[in-house]
Amino acid sequence: MSITFKEVEHIYSQNTPFSYHALKGVNLNIKSGSMTALIGHTGSGKSTLIQHINALLLPTSGEVQIDDILITATDKPETLKSLRKKAGLVFQFPEYQLFEETILKDIIFGPKNFGVEEEKAIQIAKESLKLVGMDESYLDKSPFDLSGGQKRRVAIAGILAMNPDILILDEPTAGLDPQGAKEMLTLFKKINQTGKTIIIVSHDMNQVLEYCDEVIVMNKGKVERHESVDDIFKETEYLSSLSIDLPTITSFILQLNQNGFHIDSSIKNIDELIEVIGGQL
Amino acid sequence: MNNMMLGKYLPINSFIHKLDPRLKIGSLLLLLISVFFDAGFIGYGILGIFVIVLIVLSKMKLVQILKSIKPMLFMMIFLMFFNLLFIQKGTLLFALGFLKVYDQALIQTAYIFIRLILIIIMTTILTATTKPLDLTLGIEHLLSPFKKIGFPTHEVAMMISIALRFIPTLLEETQRIMKAQASRGVDFSEGKLKEKIMSIVSLIIPLFISAFQRAEDLANAMESRNYNPEAKRTRYKQLVWKLSDTVSFVFVLIICGTMVVLSFVL
Numbered sequence: 072m073s074i075t076f077k078e079v080e081h082i083y084s085q086n087t088p089f090s091y092h093a094l095k096g097v098n099l100n101i102k103s104g105s106m107t108a109l110i111g112h113t114g115s116g117k118s119t120l121i122q123h124i125n126a127l128l129l130p131t132s133g134e135v136q137i138d139d140i141l142i143t144a145t146d147k148p149e150t151l152k153s154l155r156k157k158a159g160l161v162f163q164f165p166e167y168q169l170f171e172e173t174i175l176k177d178i179i180f181g182p183k184n185f186g187v188e189e190e191k192a193i194q195i196a197k198e199s200l201k202l203v204g205m206d207e208s209y210l211d212k213s214p215f216d217l218s219g220g221q222k223r224r225v226a227i228a229g230i231l232a233m234n235p236d237i238l239i240l241d242e243p244t245a246g247l248d249p250q251g252a253k254e255m256l257t258l259f260k261k262i263n264q265t266g267k268t269i270i271i272v273s274h275d276m277n278q279v280l281e282y283c284d285e286v287i288v289m290n291k292g293k294v295e296r297h298e299s300v301d302d303i304f305k306e307t308e309y310l311s312s313l314s315i316d317l318p319t320i321t322s323f324i325l326q327l328n329q330n331g332f333h334i335d336s337s338i339k340n341i342d343e344l345i346e347v348i349g350g351q352l
Numbered sequence: 353m354n355n356m357m358l359g360k361y362l363p364i365n366s367f368i369h370k371l372d373p374r375l376k377i378g379s380l381l382l383l384l385i386s387v388f389f390d391a392g393f394i395g396y397g398i399l400g401i402f403v404i405v406l407i408v409l410s411k412m413k414l415v416q417i418l419k420s421i422k423p424m425l426f427m428m429i430f431l432m433f434f435n436l437l438f439i440q441k442g443t444l445l446f447a448l449g450f451l452k453v454y455d456q457a458l459i460q461t462a463y464i465f466i467r468l469i470l471i472i473i474m475t476t477i478l479t480a481t482t483k484p485l486d487l488t489l490g491i492e493h494l495l496s497p498f499k500k501i502g503f504p505t506h507e508v509a510m511m512i513s514i515a516l517r518f519i520p521t522l523l524e525e526t527q528r529i530m531k532a533q534a535s536r537g538v539d540f541s542e543g544k545l546k547e548k549i550m551s552i553v554s555l556i557i558p559l560f561i562s563a564f565q566r567a568e569d570l571a572n573a574m575e576s577r578n579y580n581p582e583a584k585r586t587r588y589k590q591l592v593w594k595l596s597d598t599v600s601f602v603f604v605l606i607i608c609g610t611m612v613v614l615s616f617v618l
Contacts, residue, residue: 088362127531152537160535168532170557180554184537215561229536 074101074124074237074268079133081119093119095292097133101270101285103236106263108279108300109272110315111289117272118163120289121239124270125158126151137237156185159235163242166222174200174217174225175210181233192232199228202262204254220251227255237268244278256282280304280318280339288313301337320344361483368410368481372597373490379604380478386607387467387474391614396466398614402607403473410481420476421469428468435461484516486589493591507581514570522563529558 081094093116101107109117122128123135126142135142140154162168171177178199179192187195197207203224209217214225227243240259244252252275260282263269273279279286279300286303288296290313296303304310304321317325324336324344338344368376387399407417435457442456479487492509499505530540538551 088364122531125535127534152539155535155537160532162528162532162535165532167558167562168529168536168554170554181536233536 073103073136073138075099075136076120076123077134077136079123079130079135081116081123081128082131083119085131093292094123094130097292097294099287099294099297101268101287103268104263104266105285106260106269106283107271107285107287108283109270109287109289110274110276110279112313115289116292117289118241121160121241121270121272124237124239125155125160127160152185156233157235158237158239159230159233161227161230161238161240161243163245164223165226165230165243166219168226168229169214169222172213173211174214177214177225178229178232181229185233195232195234196228199232200225202231203228203258220247223247224255231262235267237270238262239270241272242274243271244273244275252278276304276316276318277320280321288315305336360480362412362416362480364411364481366409366411366481367596368406368477370596371481371600372591372593373482373486374493374591374593375597375601376478376482377487377490377494379601380474382604382608383474384471386611387470389611389615390463390618391611392618394618395611395614396463396470398607398610399470400466403470403477406477407473410477412477412480416480417473417476420480421472424468424472428465431468432461432465435464485513488513488516489587489589489591504581506585510581518563518566521566522559525562526555526559529555529562 076097076099079094079097079099080092083089083091083093097116097120109120111117119128123130123142124137126135129142130144132144137154137158140150140157142154169177171180175193175196178196179187179189182192182195183189197210200207200209205221205224205228209221209225214222217225223243230238238259243259244255247255256278259269259271271278271283273283283300286296286298286300287294288303296306296309304317307317307325310317316322320339320341321336324332324334324338327334327348328336332348334344334347338347383399389395391399407414436453437451437457439457439460440452440454442454445453445455445458447453482490488509491512492505495503495505495508533551533554534540536554538554539547540551540555543551
């Protein structure tokens with residue numbers, strides 16, 4: 072499930088006073104089965120980029136290829152529906168997309184649109200709800216009686232129920248408490264390990280370091296870096312020029328190294344770090 | 353949705369943009385009234401030229417004007433069609449079975465077409481050249497004489513400005529929800545009637561919920577800043593009536609006067 076961008080440009084409201092050049096010559100290849108973080112400032116084009124992956128937006132010029140489906144400026148793919156099924160997009164604050172009377176009905180809404188039979192869909196709904204950490208007793212409740220965090224889980228379950236090969240998440244943990252955020256990311260990692268491609272828009276570098284393998288950095292509509300997590304956090308000067316903070320642990324290691332330690336800065340967890348420090352003291 | 357031209361403000365720096373909103377609203381009212389005086393094709397010619405001058409002065413592009421007419425096209429054709437067939441005065445031009453077209457009907461239809469086009473263009477010029485907040489300010493000023501008879505001028509102006517303020521927000525929200533539901537396999541453009549109804553439901557319910565949520569948040573925010581509609585308020589932005597406004601107003605009066613006089617002479 073490879074995703075390829077070739078010279079993709081996107082201009083909003085072209086030929087009006089409101090015209091805005093959001094993507095400038097984007098070239099990109101996201102490997103299938105990877106867990107990629109998309110980082111960059113507000114307005115750098117992250118949301119525009121991800122909306123090209125399931126053809127919600129068409130490129131102004133250039134082309135996007137998702138497996139064997141080609142998306143260009145002029146021809147809307149005939150296979151739009153199969154593309155939407157293949158690439159599940161979870162927007163920021165997805166709880167706003169809930170509308171059904173019961174949670175069950177809301178979760179099976181997606182699968183049914185893609186032609187899954189009702190009985191099968193109900194089975195899938197139960198599994199997806201369990202996957203996001205809620206039990207079956209919620210199925211008959213109204214989604215509007217839930218707390219904000221639970222609504223988010225239900226909305227994400229609604230996308231998971233479509234069983235997409237590519238899962239794209241726009242700041243899925245915004246507004247969640249630390250525990251909820253951690254559970255959510257652990258879930259995405261688990262889904263990633265079943266072979267699905269995951270793309271996460273994130274502002275939290277600690278999350279990026281802990282859960283992702285690759286990082287795409289966007290700045291002013293351009294893709295400036297596409298590297299492995301280990302490599303990107305070595306470019307401290309570049310990141311600070313974009314005022315992107317380093318993960319806490321990486322920045323701690325760098326401070327230690329400035330004061331005479333020689334620790335590998337790609338260490339990701341605290342236990343490993345303690346062991347290394349212990350070995351050197 | 354992005355192509356919605358109707359009622360959208362265009363940030364250009366032009367002569368019309370700089371005019372006083374009170375003048376623009378007042379002039380629009382007068383011009384709208386004079387459109388309905390039957391001043392014959394000469395009158396409409398004069399008004400048409402005046403409107404073209406306005407378009408040039410406002411630096412709007414012709415495409416933008418045409419875009420504002422587009423959504424009304426269906427209604428216009430509908431109206432013209434019925435006028436053409438149901439007015440049975442004057443001499444018979446031609447008949448097609450039971451459909452009879454008279455010359456008076458043809459003239460009346462042409463009038464209606466011209467009137468509608470003029471009305472739409474003039475209104476578009478007002479909304480495209482006046483910021484929504486200035487528009488409200490103008491309305492509030494124009495309504496202020498009615499304060500004496502207990503008309504809640506300020507409340508009405510506040511309501512209008514809140515409504516105007518939230519149009520783009522709600523449009524954005526609509527687009528966001530449409531995209532979210534499209535990602536769940538909803539097809540808003542095609543499908544059977546039942547699917548279409550379902551897709552609209554999947555849009556309307558989240559939209560209402562978020563609109564009510566926003567209304568509550570806004571009410572709380574206003575209340576926590578101790579908003580009181582009866583309080584005496586001052587304005588940061590003061591409306592200043594300039595010489596160019598007076599001149600423009602005299603010009604509008606001349607045009608409207610000509611229309612009225614023509615309608616009685618002809």
